[in-house]
Amino acid sequence: MRDDREIGKHRLRLDHFLPYRLSVASNAVSTRISRAYRGTFDLKVTEWRLIAILAEGGAMTAQALVGATRMDKVSISRAAKALQQRGLIEAEPHGADGRSRFLSLSDGGRALYAEIAPQALAMEANLLADFTGEERALLENLLRRIEDAAM
Amino acid sequence: MRDDREIGKHRLRLDHFLPYRLSVASNAVSTRISRAYRGTFDLKVTEWRLIAILAEGGAMTAQALVGATRMDKVSISRAAKALQQRGLIEAEPHGADGRSRFLSLSDGGRALYAEIAPQALAMEANLLADFTGEERALLENLLRRIEDAAM
DNA sequence: TATTGTTATACTCTATAACTATA
DNA sequence: TATAGTTATAGAGTATAACAATA
Numbered sequence: 148m149r150d151d152r153e154i155g156k157h158r159l160r161l162d163h164f165l166p167y168r169l170s171v172a173s174n175a176v177s178t179r180i181s182r183a184y185r186g187t188f189d190l191k192v193t194e195w196r197l198i199a200i201l202a203e204g205g206a207m208t209a210q211a212l213v214g215a216t217r218m219d220k221v222s223i224s225r226a227a228k229a230l231q232q233r234g235l236i237e238a239e240p241h242g243a244d245g246r247s248r249f250l251s252l253s254d255g256g257r258a259l260y261a262e263i264a265p266q267a268l269a270m271e272a273n274l275l276a277d278f279t280g281e282e283r284a285l286l287e288n289l290l291r292r293i294e295d296a297a298m
Numbered sequence: 299m300r301d302d303r304e305i306g307k308h309r310l311r312l313d314h315f316l317p318y319r320l321s322v323a324s325n326a327v328s329t330r331i332s333r334a335y336r337g338t339f340d341l342k343v344t345e346w347r348l349i350a351i352l353a354e355g356g357a358m359t360a361q362a363l364v365g366a367t368r369m370d371k372v373s374i375s376r377a378a379k380a381l382q383q384r385g386l387i388e389a390e391p392h393g394a395d396g397r398s399r400f401l402s403l404s405d406g407g408r409a410l411y412a413e414i415a416p417q418a419l420a421m422e423a424n425l426l427a428d429f430t431g432e433e434r435a436l437l438e439n440l441l442r443r444i445e446d447a448a449m
Numbered sequence: 450t451a452t453t454g455t456t457a458t459a460c461t462c463t464a465t466a467a468c469t470a471t472a
Numbered sequence: 473t474a475t476a477g478t479t480a481t482a483g484a485g486t487a488t489a490a491c492a493a494t495a
Binding site: 173177180192202216217267297 | 312318323326328330419426436
């Protein structure tokens, strides 16, 4: 620990470099998670995010989904198109604005969500199995502060 | 906070879902960092990792780089090829094994590293500017445990 | 003119398999 | 047979620009 601190002042060690550690951890998690979504439900992560947000929030426009997911409008548009083609989401006209539509889960989409959500929570619980409640809250807090600092 | 805990027991909220938060934080950081590498030094992240490891460790085989970076042998091979074509790394025969070579930084590679490393450390310091030393150590610890749990 | 959303294109990272040359 | 490394190919995520329709 003392060695780390002293070296860290002047030299870079990839193994302790935050962007690297963050990337490795995130990649390990998302590889595991995306395999589960893909294998069991034939969903990409981007599609799963839309389903999760629509399940929480009800009908939303594409623009609202951009704000809710940190995905850009191109990704939203493509994920929504794929889900619509599978009948998992539905579009209703947006009375006040002809450019936009309200997207929401279909019955099939809600049924799929009801299947996935418990599995997603179980995977998360598994990842955090040996974390205390305090550590979980701290991790979320630290990640949000990193995210804010990077934007 | 009470609401979050109570909802969290039964429902999934993307905004508080660890794989999502981790992905968003990692993506925000690596977008910012990779733009700097790319724009200033014309390096991909994978290439930068090789340079950083070779700067720390001296001559290594591709296999040793796989172990040191969590990149697979395909990524190592491609990054090494690109760096060698630019004259940033050199290869020496591995006396005992004709299939393998020892890779190391050239003088040009070391000069490039000497330029990048301080900037990389400055970017990291900027990201962690409002973190205490304790928080930094904790974040690294939590990320490593997540990574271990995901593998 | 500006905004919502779509399409086209390209780049990075990753995963897999097929291949070579050595061991 | 097994291992070190290379090449080919494809999928997923993201970024940018050009575009159509509407505001």
